[in-house]
Amino acid sequence: MGTRVISHKLQNPGHPIAWEDRLLLSVSLIIPLAGLLLFFLYPLFLVARRSLIGSDGRIGIDNYISILSMSNMKTVVSNSLIMSGATTLLCVLLGFAIAYALQRTRLKVRWFIRGALLLPLLAPSLVQALGLIFLFGRNGLINQQTGWDLQIYGFWGLLISNSLYALPQAVMILEASLRHSDTRYYDAAQMMGASHWQRFKDITLPNAKFGLISAAFVIFTVTITDFGNAAVIGGNYRVLATEIYSQVVGQMNFNVGAVIGMLLLLPTLVAVYIERVSSQRQFGGHSESAIPVTPVFLARRDIPLGALVYFSSFMVYAIVLTVIYASFVKLWPYRMDLTLANYNITLAGGYAPLKTSFTVSLIAASIGVLALFSLVLAQRRLPRRWAKPVYLLAILPVGVPGLVLGLAYVLSFNISGSILGMLYGSALLIALCNFYHFHSQGFLTMVTGMRGVPASLEETVTCMGGNALHGLRDAILPFMLTTLVAVFFFLFMRSMVTLSAVIFLISPQLSVAAVSVMRLEQAGFTTQAAAFSVCIMASVLVAMGLLKLVLHGISKTRYAVKAPS
Template identity: 30%
Template sequence: MERYRELRRLVHDPFLLFLVTLVFALLTLFIVYPLVRVLTTSLFYRGEFNPKYFLQFFQRRYLIKPFLNSLTVGGLVSLLGTLIGFVFAYAVTRTDIPGKSLFKVIATFPIISPPFLIALAAILLLGNHGLITEFLRTRFGIDWDIYGLPGLVLTETLAYFPLAFMTLEGVLSGIDPALEESALDLGASRLRTFFRVTLPLATPGIASALLLVFIRSLEDFGNPIVIQGHYPVLTTQAYLAVTGMYNLPLAATLSVILLVPTLLAFVLQRYWVSRRSYVTVTGRPTPSSLKATTSGLKWGLFAVLCVLSGIILLFYGLVFYGSLTRMWGLDNTLTLENYRYVFSTGLDYLLDTLKIAGMATPIGGILAVVIAYLVTRKRFPGRGLMDFLSMLNFAIPGTIVGIGYILAFHRPPLQLTGTAAIIALVFIFRRMPVGIREAVAMLQQVDPAIEEAAVDLGAGFSRAFRRIVLPLISPAFISGMVYIFVRCVTAISAVVFVVSAQWQLITVALLHEVDNADLSQAAAYGVVIIVVVLSVILLLDNVLGKMILRRWQRVH
């Protein structure tokens, strides 16, 4: 009865009805349908049910090996990244070391830059013609390079520890220092206090960080494609299955295999670990107590942070330096030739990227705010489903999304492959969840009576939304758009499948140069990407008067 009435009510609010229908249509077409195509492609062969690659899973090395490799890398990166993240978070929240804000800024570098820049830098240093590799070879005759497991672990750890850091910083700063003080006051040693009070309270946060970093590592495509050597992982293997073997059923199967652990970790993190948190966020900053650490520990932590931040700075510095050399490792004379190339031959890539970002950003931003509003504030049949579907791509590796899009949109009636639209759509539906979460968080701060008053006074849905809701959550709206824009300029894993000769992206151009072994040229692309991203963030940061990064951290 009530359901029926919700429906009838919808009919009397035509714009709302239109929006709900539109959003469901879009979610079905651009999120559900591609996923279904991946699943059916992996299960059917020539029109018949035949999950042949699943059946061969344990016999075929090219199936089981990347799976085990992905898990190995994921496990190691998860452990190391969380450990480093914890050290950073502990130092920042529990000591008064100098330069805290600088450390925080440095730790966000890998988040806003394309993560695979770290891999590029690692190769500049430790690859075939890397500075250290050459040094070892000429001085000591040691022939060693970083490709394979060590390279993957090193680069992904550096790329994804910031995620653990942000998660744990939130958790640790939420633990009232009075608890630690009480323990000390009751006669516990500092060590005992740490292990019996601080660590147990942070355990849910640590578990959360472990799972989040694990997911990121499994999904990572950019770093492995650059540095994996002869150590294939699922994402790169699926990519090769598409581009090298034109074997879409194999690619689909590999991506479904990738989906299983990722989704498992996501579900664990979302529905189990995050519910176990002891930390209640009050939004009231507690004056931090610094008594729980000795000065020896403090300076020890400081040293560790300096070293790690130094490595990050060194890596990014190397990319900059490399971009100014003629041919890294072979001819290290300085030149601006690579930049000339970026802005001549490579200009198309840059412009394509900006055009596509220009399409995806406003559409994604508006769609995110609309969905957030509908699911938090409106009642209609299927509201829970809309919430779930809109967040689905957040939990799904880009590789699957990319493969799903080529499977779904490579023939009429909706032939989109080769267009700019398909790239923009990938960005919109993959990056929208962050915008949605931000808008939801902000809407929850807004008294519902404000919108109710607008509707009560006779404003229809459209007017209430434009005149009341949108102005009130504009910071979330803008920052959601900035996030989509930044990802347009930096992301690779999903879109690598849908770029075409007509429409290219700057990140893909960078990978091509790595493929051609022109590391200097690749570095120049990397620097241009960073400059574009930083200028957009800094520009809008001033406009908003708030740290956009801070906001992302909260919803990530």
């Protein structure tokens, strides 16, 4: 009964609905949808509209024609596509090698590899670029010690830093693709005399093709929209992300910025659409009765593969640990004696941006959990003809780059004398921008958690005379608690390290930690930028530790409750 009763009543108006149920459904649906309309669709509409307004105030495509006819714009677009394509190719190949090594071989000390994949997620994207500069820059450690003249700025430095930042996401997708393979196909092929290479070519690669497609388009999207690495190590290699920043912040040309934002949005939406289709096909093809493949040792495969994987992991550790070490160095690379002076940060607002990031992240996580839970709860109770449009609207933000969303917020809320203008320059607006930037990922996680709530529990509450509020308290919330905590910390951690979504929303009075790192580096205070990066990573690590403690406490509580029965 439970959910089915409510859905039946909604589809059949002749059956009365209790006012508590009607109130719960209305509130849980209207408020999140109003938030999506006001803080997502409306700002995007203004960006699209602004891109069509010419210098004479007339609406047309003159801005697009003038932008695309600029000689440097063709170079910027081609640079973005080439960089994103090269990063995608490198990450997919290396990511597949790492995923295959983790799933199909018996490599030792896997924690070393897992740790390397975790590190890029703990800090803003520009930390990888900062580490490369400490090692291979003009005053980098390698150049100083060897006398080499390595040129890390430009294409190659940006390619490496982008790849290091995006690699963990590729590995996660490809691991999921390999994890669901069925060993019976391999056993049958072996009995028919197929070699290891034939089994890999005819079974492994075809089964992983949708995972490879998904990983490719996710990496392409992440790379073409990233701002941090391009701003720090890109040098003269201009890309669309830095061009938007230059037009909006440097020249205050919002019309041109809006046009570039729309150009940046198009390939991202295409990539997201293809990734979604491939993901659905990938997961739809798995069998629940599949028998996992048992890893075996094959020397001619595992030794070179292990060397590649361990070397890649070592490079990630070397870059991040170099940033940590540099944060304690007095003057890199000339005075290498250790000091804590770099942590006495007085420039770029001192540690105020870090406190602001904490505040913003807590607000984003709190609002996000409430809004997402309410939306998923309402979607669960809606008839299918209404639930599907709500679902599509909820996952739409995943296709909008952070830079485009941030620019949209400037155009929407930087308006004096209006109610919306009161939000501009506040921590609340930055928190809302962060939340809607990561809205889709949180929503999909909530949907997965909600599907795990047994329908029989709600039926039991209904049979005992309980209403929707009782079902929410006694049936849904206890089972959703782990998901709620996970989504809270996901939104908190992503808000702590994001840069592109908030770069347009900061002001001299209000900034965030990731922006302070960029400002310190651009001002030449690289060791202080490293120190600030370490503070961000430490904060995110503490948050992850708290997440594990909370989840462990929840699991122990559940076990204690179930044990007597």
